[in-house]
Amino acid sequence: MAEFRMPSLGADMKKGTLVEWKVQAGDRVKRGDIIAEVETEKGIIEIEVFMDGVVEKFLAEPGDEVPVGEVIAMIRTDEEAGTEPAASAPESAEPPERQKPRPPPPETEKRLKVSPAARKKSAELGLDLTGVHGSGPDGAIRLEDVQTAAAAEEAPKKRPARQTGTETADFQAGMRRAIAKAMSRSNRDIPHYYLETRIDMSRAMKWMGEENQRRSVRDRLLSVVLLLKATALALTEVPALNGFWIEDRHQPSQTVHVGFAIALRQGGLIAPAIHDTDRKTLDELMADVKDLIARTRAGKLKSSEITDATATLTNLGDLGVETSYGLIYPPQVALVSFGRIMDQPWVENAMIGIRPVLSATLSGDHRATDGRTGARFLNALNLYLQEAEKL
Amino acid sequence: MKEPELREIILDALQELAPEADLNQLSPDEDLRKALDIDSFDFLNVLIALHETLGIDIPESDYGKLNTLSGMLGYLSERLHR
Numbered sequence: 001m002a003e004f005r006m007p008s009l010g011a012d013m014k015k016g017t018l019v020e021w022k023v024q025a026g027d028r029v030k031r032g033d034i035i036a037e038v039e040t041e042k043g044i045i046e047i048e049v050f051m052d053g054v055v056e057k058f059l060a061e062p063g064d065e066v067p068v069g070e071v072i073a074m075i076r077t078d079e080e081a082g083t084e085p086a087a088s089a090p091e092s093a094e095p096p097e098r099q100k101p102r103p104p105p106p107e108t109e110k111r112l113k114v115s116p117a118a119r120k121k122s123a124e125l126g127l128d129l130t131g132v133h134g135s136g137p138d139g140a141i142r143l144e145d146v147q148t149a150a151a152a153e154e155a156p157k158k159r160p161a162r163q164t165g166t167e168t169a170d171f172q173a174g175m176r177r178a179i180a181k182a183m184s185r186s187n188r189d190i191p192h193y194y195l196e197t198r199i200d201m202s203r204a205m206k207w208m209g210e211e212n213q214r215r216s217v218r219d220r221l222l223s224v225v226l227l228l229k230a231t232a233l234a235l236t237e238v239p240a241l242n243g244f245w246i247e248d249r250h251q252p253s254q255t256v257h258v259g260f261a262i263a264l265r266q267g268g269l270i271a272p273a274i275h276d277t278d279r280k281t282l283d284e285l286m287a288d289v290k291d292l293i294a295r296t297r298a299g300k301l302k303s304s305e306i307t308d309a310t311a312t313l314t315n316l317g318d319l320g321v322e323t324s325y326g327l328i329y330p331p332q333v334a335l336v337s338f339g340r341i342m343d344q345p346w347v348e349n350a351m352i353g354i355r356p357v358l359s360a361t362l363s364g365d366h367r368a369t370d371g372r373t374g375a376r377f378l379n380a381l382n383l384y385l386q387e388a389e390k391l
Numbered sequence: 392m393k394e395p396e397l398r399e400i401i402l403d404a405l406q407e408l409a410p411e412a413d414l415n416q417l418s419p420d421e422d423l424r425k426a427l428d429i430d431s432f433d434f435l436n437v438l439i440a441l442h443e444t445l446g447i448d449i450p451e452s453d454y455g456k457l458n459t460l461s462g463m464l465g466y467l468s469e470r471l472h473r
Contacts (some may be wrong), residue, residue: 213452
């Protein structure tokens, strides 16, 4: 039996409010399925399950405010079901969480298979065994089932009642607090170093212009997806910048999920992850970013998008900013900031000309990497952007 | 298509992206991106919406003509009546 806990959706999340279960007890779930919606300071997040199995029971109800790490559901994983085939049969018949403790009819009691330890424990706890799901052979109730059921009965009572409807102002205040915590922590704990470079974007813009000329307005590319892909590929070449600093240790990530900073119209920002950014085509990234912006603003992000980013990209160029020096989102170790692509004087081969120029800044965590690593990253980024047609 | 109708179509597309904006306050020659705080993705979405409603595919080289409400009106009515 696997415990499904309230996930941490950001370094500074302490608790979340369960809004809705999206599955029922007895439902089969697989890794990546949405199991619940949880309200956090980042809006309502769709919580994904990270195992294959069958939902056994819920230990929290909609409206409950649950601390991070507390068990909110029990899931019978497929490995367990495989080793104990007999036990997997009865579970869909009657969802355990629907049953309220009630005086057991005597005939039901007789049919229950209960291990001696479980019977002893249930007597101690005064727990009614009819509602308890047995995970042993033939659905026999074992000690762990009794403990789980007891925890389920106990847990909801301790929690405060749901706070009524979150007003927009409350939500904004909550998000500001979340940003305040994360950024204060970043500024306090992360010794940032900053490296900046100017990138000649004339080849990239020429290529994209020609490409867009062939495309209907629906399928056109925006320069930011070139930046996304080039950033992701440069991170694969300099993997030290892709990952985390956790518990005094540098922990680079094997996968590249670039967090894309999205400003909310009412204020605040979220940087959800674009999964496997390095392996997606520009068209896929374009579709992903459109989808992500719409869902971020509608408050419909998935938990993996909130938690999986391995480095962050921010782009204030649309607002006319030339250069920005951003704070790293802990526990990540790098943030890449892009400014506006502007026509500027540029010298090449002793000739001065006008080129569209982009300023790229890397904020690096000096605990994890040094300036030399950052410089290698910016060089790689530049090279990728000189060959946009290969992105 | 008459100008008031076209104007409504444009305003609808803008309102979709900036639900909180009071478009009555928008002056015809104001820069739309700045006035409505819309980024390049929003702007592209406006063009896609106009494309779907009006059937006009606006080439990227003409984006510069669409920075204001009056610019959009002029450009689109010319394209419609061409």
